[in-house]
Amino acid sequence: MASASAPRVSYIWSQELQDVSDDLPSNIGRSSMVHGLIRALDLLERESSSSSQSDDGPAFNRASIVAPDEHLGTEDCMLKYHDKDYIDALLRPRSSPPAYNPTAPRGDSDSDSAPAAKRARTKGPGLQEYRDMDRHNLSHDNPPFPTLPRYASLVAASTSTACRLLIRNEADFVVCWDGGRHHARKHEAGGFCYVNDLVLALLLLSKEGKIALKPEEQKPRVKSRPPRILYLDMDLHYSDGVSSAFHSTKEYPDPMPTKNPPKPPNVMTFSLHHLAPGFYPPSTPWADLTNPWLPTPFSLAIPLKAYTSSQTYKTIWEGCVEPVVKEWDPDFIVLQMGADGLPGDRVGQFGNWSVEGEGGMKWCIDRVKKWGKKTCITGGGGYNHPNTARAWASITASLLNRPTNAETPIPHHDHFEEYAHSFTMEVPAGHMEDQNNPKYIARACEDFDYIASRIQDIVASSLR
DSSP, X not given: OOOTTOOOEEEEOOHHHHHHHHXXXXXXXXXXXXXXXXXHTTOXXXXXXXXXXXXXXXXXXXXXXXXXXXXXXXXXXHTTTSOHHHHHHHHSOOOOOOSSOTTSOTTOOOGGGSTGGGSOOOOOOOHHHHHHHHHTTOSTTSOOOTTHHHHHHHHHHHHHHHHHHHHTTSOSEEEETTOOOTTOOSSSOBTTBSSOHHHHHHHHHHHHXXXXXXXXXXXXXXXXXXXXXXXXXXXSSOOHHHHHHTOOOXXXXXXXXXXXXXXXXXXEEEEEEEOOXXXXXXXXXXXXXXXXXXXXTTEEEEEEOTTBOHHHHHHHIIIIIHHHHHHHOOSEEEEEOOOTTSTTOTXXXXXXXXXXXXXXXXXXXHHHHHHTOEEEEEOOOOOSHHHHHHHHHHHHHHHTTOOOOTTOBOOOSTTGGXXXXXXXXXXXXXXXXXXXXXXXXXXXXXXXXXXXXXXXXXXXHHTO
16 A cells, blocks of 8 residues: 555556557657556556456555546647647648658668558658648658657647646646657647647646635635646756747836736746757757846746756756745646656767766656645656666656666566666666856856745735
8 A cells, every 4th residue: 555645646648648659750669668667667556457466465556547538639629729720730641651760870760660660651642731741840850650640639638637637636746758748839840749738738737727715815706816837847958849838028027016016927937958059959048048137037947068967957956946946836847857868868969867866867856746746747858768768667666655776677578678788777877077067057056046036026926
């Protein structure tokens, strides 16, 4: 049985969601690896017919499996953010699989063993469809594939389902590893992302997640307030799609006026990411280090140099993230935990993060648990599939108070051989030197301390 202090953890999964996520051209077969390892570690509720332990064996806290609510992935739902022309193009039936995996090295594609590639090739798209594909960036890094309509619908539904569980107080944490597609834009695909499940989920939280006021806080006809939501992105790449969707031009004076102060937005976005010339996505002013004197302190960003170490992540977390979270005091958190910042990622390339140790991914999750906020955790980037599965399985275990470590053996299961040569949960450490200047990190912490004080003033003004 789960201990009294163990959080309630739900896990978004269905066989069809896994199957269509396996077809994603940039991550062929990744979904099966991730969910397969998590199942093999006995972290999910079990069916009696597939139990790996005897009835009198030890009982553990496990995550409750919840299938995506397909009512949250309809065309109408996706149109709450995306353009109709784009959704029409996205949902158009197709029979030709992509010719290549856009993340594979030249001359090396793993698509031959992928579910999508097993489907017979048929006549390709016509001229008009090619024009539509080009207009909506459905090419190059974002090629269409036969199961794209179902993939888009189910991924859109998955993260919104996770957030609705939080709204209804049916879970404390909800894990959605097939979500986290933070690059998709209103009218086009981008960065291997076709539908922005995160934006759709944040909109759902904003609409349905109203917070009941205490009796002493209520005013005539006002018994609730809009939620405060934090979107925190730990992917190696900037959260351009999400951050641009919620960027506000509303100005907040410093100090705030006592009469008719502007209300804060529902959603604060905060991205920690690598930034360099030629690194995706193309740089914008909003991807740069947030100026503490900007009139809109709710689209936050901390760009990092190559090979950011766990020690640097720890310093930034304690000096920048924690002060902001304390003053924003969110009601809900959506945490994107892309794994492309780990060493050995063929797309990230500049990562030096770790799963274990202070400042590592598990350490960050433990800090999030201490915040005591309703939290949705999604996947994102991660193109070394064994390491991504290790990382996300380790996070899932930590949420359940069943932590693993680098020496934990990989259980025998369908993907066991792909964890050679160690056959353990270890993600080999990187050996590149952290390129972040300590003076820059110290400046970022100083700037964000001031930003946190501004947020405190804005939130306090809204509660008067």
